[in-house]
Amino acid sequence: MAAELEETSVSYEELRDLENEFDEVEVEIIRQQYALSKSLYVKRAELVAKIPHFWPLVFEQAPMDIDEYIQPSDSAVLLASLKSISVSRFELDEDEKNGDPRSVAIRFEFADNDHFENKVLEKKFWWRQSTDGFAGLVSEPVEIKWKKGKDLTDGLLALVKAVYDEQVAKPKEPTPAKGAKKEKVPLTKNQKALKEKIESTGMGGVSFFAWFGYIGEYVTAEENKIAVAKEKEERQKRKAGEEVPKKDEDEEMGEDDEEEEEDEDEDDWEDDQEIFPTGDAIAMAIADDLWPGALNYFIQAQEPDMMSDVDFESDEDDEDDDEETGPKRPQKKHKGACAHGCAH
Template structure:
């Protein structure tokens, strides 16, 4: 049964303020946890640096929300060349008191490989908020210096970087007619055509470095946060707050924002980029030791299965001689030392 706040003395604003309180607590927990964990992560980095293929083995056991985006060609490159992976809360590193702990930087270090010249690829995600109600992670495309004919994204990463640079070069404009369609530029058209012609499942994990998300500048985010904080302060103090648009207008604007989001997604080469970033930062990174141990256990099981497989074959031959039926072999996940998928 649908409930209506109109029948109660509770307002949407009161619920929003309470929800914001929970968000502040969660954010503070991240801040404190990061400070307490830094010495442990530093110690872990020293230890795992002495273990060959530690991070490739960890990625072999990656959670499904990350693993599903790693193609066989990506896996081969990561297994053979990835030297180190690290996650930092870079805004906290710069300003412990005022930096947003939800912003993360994910850094990959590589050995020499046949695909690109870069030794380090680092992608930053900023927690931003906009006046239209969006709050979440945004990023910038990271260039990769691909070697001739070795671009795993087949040019997508280069195109999205060109579109982003074009967008950043001109100021963000607010149009009075919200329903007016914005014409795509030539670079945007080229990117959209490339995306449309890319088969499902054919995008490399390295396209993740091209994720942008909402285009929200630091200045816009700062103003949106200040305005929201001022409204909450006034409500708490019992002061008058400028009346917001009515529900019909809010619903109409929400529909228009959804349409804008769809248009943005049409030019996004890795729509789940923020989700993958959080899977790495909140799961893979803190759980690296757990995943490494899983890889070791999986490898041990594979070796035992291989040894028992020889015995099973002998048993099956004996059964065939005795007229017994063949039994299907069990399927196991490939060894962490082999290529994925």
């Protein structure tokens, strides 16, 4: 494939630039859609505020992308005390023309409950680029004031917050030059504790509330500004026919470099301190699916609990098809009766 591309006059950089143009169109669509739908979401909020347990029922019917991470203990808290959820494109609220529509804030409001004191838990996700090529959502840990003996994350969230605060307090080290050996830095007390906690806990069965500890890549606003400006400059040069040096990531890596990288991966755990690795995907599932589709999920929650014989036969046929054609994305399961005695 690479050889075929080499035989043409098309370069990887041209393909990337075109892909970036498609991305810019999608970003602009999000910007326009947010402006057009803002008043509708205000109207919806006023309506659903009159419906008892609206948001707990919506979250109970959450799409599988979210539902698979909700433990029974999480579900009990959400059903008993979740008052509302809201999503905002906060950078657009601050600067409608220049803010990035891909940055989102997800806000949960709670009534008094037995597990934590917070009435509001809001998690922000910034869309940022790094100077080493990363582009995506980054966040900061959100502190939850757990009541004694009620921490559903069993200390994970507090530890990742402590480690993140240490990281922010010291200047970010520059990316080492290609081929340069990365200097080993001793782990702090909090880093050691977090590492041991992650290793002993594993990722299976982690509370949904650990999602509030998602960080992703550590990319500052300043680094993002530099990376965006650099990319824009390079694209303009290529458009004008000027030569732009290729990035190191496009060059082939020798065996010695591969071995060195493997050793560094084993010793450097800082890139593997994430307590909820799919946190950005959950954020997008909430912002792009659960939030805009809340009315449909609420209606789905009102469907009859009992399935007909035809439904059972259909499920059996689906299982047979799965055995023949391989696994498919599971359909949304119908959950049991509302814990609040809602009429169905």
